[in-house]
Amino acid sequence: MATADVGALVERARMAAGLSQRALADATGISQSTLSRIISGDRVAKLPEVVAIAWATGHTVAQLTGAGTVADRVQCAARATNDSDMEGMRRALLHFLELDDYLDDQAIPATI
Secondary structure, three states, rough: HHHHHHHHHHHHHHOOOOOOOHHHHHHHOHHHHHHHHHHOOOOOOOEEEEEEHHHHHHOOHHHHHOOHHHHHHHOOOOOOOOOOHHHHHHHHHHHHHHHHHHHHHHHOOOOO
16 A cells, blocks of 8 residues: 555544644654654655554554455454453454464564
């Protein structure tokens, strides 16, 4: 996917989360100028930045990169306890599964 396309997806995620660029920069530890360059397509987002943006906006890495989603292929079954809500647990699990899938696509081995 083109850098500009990723930037547009990041911008959409930022807006959907109701965050300003400054608030997203603060939440991710990415400077506002770097974030602005990523959004405009002038700079490629590095994987740690994409992961940080995904966590801060409540999106998955696949949603921010335009990759096919694991969510379409995975089924979750769990019991929510300790006042946990099922949707929150599912989102957290999908973040990890999407990251694992992305790392597999990049031929980065999992560590034990």
